[in-house]
Amino acid sequence: MRITPSTHYQYERIKPDDDCMHEECGVFGIYMEDDVYDPAEAAYLGLYALQHRGQESAGIASVVKDDIRLYKGMGLCAEVFKNDLDRLYGGRIAIGHVRYSTTGDSQVLNAQPLVMSYRGGKMAIAHNGNLVNTDVLRKKLEEDGAIFQTTLDTEVMAYLLAKNAKDGMVESIKKMMEVVKGSYALVITTNDTLIGVRDPQGIRPLALGRLDDNFVLASESCAFDTIDAEFIRDVRPGEIVVINKDGFHSYQTSLSLDTALCIFEYVYFARPDSDIDGISVYRARENMGRRLAQAYPVEADLVGGVPDSATPAAVGYAEESGIPFKKALAKNRYVGRTFIQPKQSLRDRAVKLKLNAMKRNVHGKKIILIDDSIVRGTTSRKIVEMLRLAGAREVHMQISSPPVTCPCYFGIDTPSHDQLMGAKNSVEEMRKIIGADTLNFLTKEDLLKTVEGAGCNFCTGCFDGHYPVDIKKACAQTQKLDLTQVFK
Ligand code: 5GP
Ligand code: MG
Numbered sequence: 001m002r003i004t005p006s007t008h009y010q011y012e013r014i015k016p017d018d019d020c021m022h023e024e025c026g027v028f029g030i031y032m033e034d035d036v037y038d039p040a041e042a043a044y045l046g047l048y049a050l051q052h053r054g055q056e057s058a059g060i061a062s063v064v065k066d067d068i069r070l071y072k073g074m075g076l077c078a079e080v081f082k083n084d085l086d087r088l089y090g091g092r093i094a095i096g097h098v099r100y101s102t103t104g105d106s107q108v109l110n111a112q113p114l115v116m117s118y119r120g121g122k123m124a125i126a127h128n129g130n131l132v133n134t135d136v137l138r139k140k141l142e143e144d145g146a147i148f149q150t151t152l153d154t155e156v157m158a159y160l161l162a163k164n165a166k167d168g169m170v171e172s173i174k175k176m177m178e179v180v181k182g183s184y185a186l187v188i189t190t191n192d193t194l195i196g197v198r199d200p201q202g203i204r205p206l207a208l209g210r211l212d213d214n215f216v217l218a219s220e221s222c223a224f225d226t227i228d229a230e231f232i233r234d235v236r237p238g239e240i241v242v243i244n245k246d247g248f249h250s251y252q253t254s255l256s257l258d259t260a261l262c263i264f265e266y267v268y269f270a271r272p273d274s275d276i277d278g279i280s281v282y283r284a285r286e287n288m289g290r291r292l293a294q295a296y297p298v299e300a301d302l303v304g305g306v307p308d309s310a311t312p313a314a315v316g317y318a319e320e321s322g323i324p325f326k327k328a329l330a331k332n333r334y335v336g337r338t339f340i341q342p343k344q345s346l347r348d349r350a351v352k353l354k355l356n357a358m359k360r361n362v363h364g365k366k367i368i369l370i371d372d373s374i375v376r377g378t379t380s381r382k383i384v385e386m387l388r389l390a391g392a393r394e395v396h397m398q399i400s401s402p403p404v405t406c407p408c409y410f411g412i413d414t415p416s417h418d419q420l421m422g423a424k425n426s427v428e429e430m431r432k433i434i435g436a437d438t439l440n441f442l443t444k445e446d447l448l449k450t451v452e453g454a455g456c457n458f459c460t461g462c463f464d465g466h467y468p469v470d471i472k473k474a475c476a477q478t479q480k481l482d483l484t485q486v487f488k
Contacts (some may be wrong), residue, residue: 023101024269024413025112025128026050027206029187029217030227031093031194031243036211037227039063040088043096046216046223048077052271053128053219054098057111061124063189064091068122072097072111093194095187097126100413110150113187118162120169121191125161127154128219129183129204130411132471136478137179144483157184164487173197173240174253179486181474183262183410185235187217193244200253201260201468202237202456203410205276215243220274234277237456260459260468264412266451267401268309268372277454282312287450288400288442289316289370296440297321298368298396302361304328306371306383313400314370321368328362328369328387329355351382363391373401374441375414377421377433384435397436402444403427406465414462 028046032039040062047058058080059072069088073080077098088094097112113126131137131153138148138156148155157176164172169190183203188195196217198206209216209224209231216224221231235241238255241248261277262269272282289312303323305314308331318325335354367387374380384395403422408414417423421430431439444463451458461467 023099023130023411024054025100025126025411026053026098026219026223027096027126027128027185027187027217028219028223029093029095029126029189029194029196030211030214031216032211032214033092033245034212034214036214038089039091039094040085042211042216042227043094044077044081044085045226046218047096047098049223049226049271050098050219051077053269054100056100057107058096058098059111059113059126060085060088060094060096061113061115061126061189062088062091062094063124063191064088066121066191068115068124068189068191070113070115070124072108072113074107074111093189093192095124095126095189095194097128110152112152112154114150114152114154114158116158116162118165120165123158123161124189125154125158126187127152127157128185128206128411129199130409131156131180131182131184132409132469133179133181133474133478136475140478140481140483153180153182156180157186160487161188169193169195170240170242170251174251175486177238177253179478179481179483181469181471181478185219193242195243196235196241198235198237198239200238200256201258201459202277203260203262203459203468205261205265205270206235207276208232208235208241215248217241220270220276222271222274225273231275234455258468259456261454261456262408262410262412263447263451263458263460264373264401264408264462267447269412272312277456279451279454284450285312285372285400286316286319288372288447289313289318290320291446291450292370292398292400292440292442293317293320295442295446296398296438298366298398298438300366300368300394300396302326302328302365303368303370304362306355306369306379307331310370310372310400313372317368317370317398323368326361327358328367328392329383330358331355351379352386355383355386357386357390357392359390362387364393366394366396367392368396368398369436370398370400372399373404374399374421374430374434375404376419377430380434380436388435394437395435396438397431397434397440399439399441401447402441402463403430404462406462408462409467409471410459410461410469412462
């Protein structure tokens with residue numbers, strides 16, 4: 001039986017295999033009035049720019065005349081659409097999705113976008129995030145006769161949308177938003193309308209852009225640059241944006257006072273050339289490094305970063321401390337997250353394949369090594385060992401975020417509590433396991449200062465266990481809901 005976060009939360013807050021449903025995703029959508037681009041082509045380019053958000057599957061749905069065509073498959077964008085992009089050409093609207101998940105079963109079936117027929121025609125939906133009350137909802141709907149084809153929370157949302165479609169899509173989305181709890185950045189297309197939705201707390205990002213008179217939606221603004229679109233603004237928490245032949249319309253649903261954008265987007269997940277909710281990801285990372293340098297000064301010959309995600313923080317550290325930035329590790333850029341091998345012997349080699357010490361830079365040197373996060377701790381241990389074998393005299397590890405102590409239920413693939421090094425060990429114990437001379441973490445307070453001035457508050461659940469939705473309560477409330485009343 002598959003266990004989704006909502007059920008196992010009910011029984012036991014933390015379960016060893018609870019990472020089974022967590023997904024990391026990127027979404028994209030475009031409405032083209034002119035012929036600047038074919039929308040499917042723009043979606044392909046946009047997804048390519050969002051590839052870091054998910055490498056397991058990719059898909060595009062395009063609205064051609066009265067039909068919605070779908071193409072999706074396992075693998076990177078370039079692999080999935082190698083020969084088949086042109087069958088999506090010729091439309092006005094396209095939406096796309098890239099996904100990474102650790103789910104084992106029916107992987108292609110669970111790839112997105114999902115396309116379904118409903119009484120208003122056809123609809124396609126792509127989702128980044130994770131609902132926490134899916135199981136309760138799904139069970140209720142199944143008792144009521146619903147049949148689901150996938151194990152995705154996204155399909156539950158699509159079903160709720162279809163169920164209420166008689167009042168129009170916007171009303172239907174509003175009703176759906178009343179019952180689903182958790183994180184969702186959605187891109188939806190019907191036969192004639194592109195829609196973007198962000199959950200009331202804005203847990204996952206969604207940006208709005210424009211290409212001449214055409215509108216674009218994407219998880220991150222870096223996707224706009226790829227197609228020469230211009231960033232307009234972020235979709236607001238709780239906002240529904242609607243784009244069709246009548247232009248652009250926005251509907252603000254009840255906005256949570258306590259918005260909670262995922263801070264891990266800035267720490268690790270997002271691309272450094274993206275701006276999210278008014279903050280440059282690169283600038284935030286650089287400031288994380290600066291704050292580390294202020295908090296934990298160390299005498300050293302060089303500052304290095306674990307490529308690529310920690311490079312901006314290492315640059316910030318170097319600038320603040322006056323210690324030169326130098327490459328301590330080289331990265332094999334052809335190793336992605338796809339190198340997840342079933343055999344332990346191959347897995348053990350993964351870090352070595354991905355990273356190698358720059359012997360001539362580190363030999364005989366005292367090194368400050370910056371990484372963005374310690375999750376399982378396996379990477380750091382191997383890296384320190386690698387640097388020592390290459391002749392480093394001292395290795396001072398500094399992490400540009402606090403220890404990850406709690407799993408994420410909102411769409412970042414953190415492992416279960418058991419596998420989180422920071423959940424079971426003190427910093428000193430972690431230092432010993434990693435084998436570094438010193439180990440220091442940025443405090444949560446300092447981390448929050450690097451994103452000051454953003455148009456929202458932040459979820460820091462992976463660092464402190466304070467989640468934006470009380471999962472237990474949300475499930476209990478959903479259990480009591482009379483869905484026939486909500487969807488009259
Ligand atoms: P660990 O401590 O689990 O061995 O690995 C920490 C490294 O994993 C850091 O360098 C960080 O950049 C990276 N990392 C952090 N979060 C994620 C994630 O969600 N997925 C992947 N693939 N790497 C991550
Ligand atoms: Mg890294």
